[in-house]
Amino acid sequence: MRKYLIILFLGILISVSFNIYALRSPSPQRFTDFTDKSQINQLNDFLETIWNITNGRYNINIVTTNPDGNTKGDVGDILLFNDSGTYYLCINVTGSTIWRSVALTDTP
Secondary structure (H helix, E strand, O other): OHHHHHHHHHHHHHHHHOOOOOOOOOOOOOOOOOOOHHHHHHHHHHHHHHHHHHOOOOOOEEEOOOOOOOOOOOOOOEEEEEEOOEEEEEEEOOOOOOEEEEEOOOOO
């Protein structure tokens, strides 16, 4: 049974991995005991994260301090900066604390 679950999990992971480029899901930890409820919950959370990313359903962190020069991130990380009601979509471009932003306007 355990062998089939691992094969199923790897098949799902490989089939959806081609669509995951913009957002990266966290690396899953090793699951060794499928009778442990906490590991099953962690596996469910990881699979849900992959599903959300591949279907465009993900949440972006909202910060209220300017991330440029202050917030460390990986290249391609995205966050939303709220500057007293003006929103900026910020993307990390260097893998350190350099962020580039675009001001967001109301939808017409």
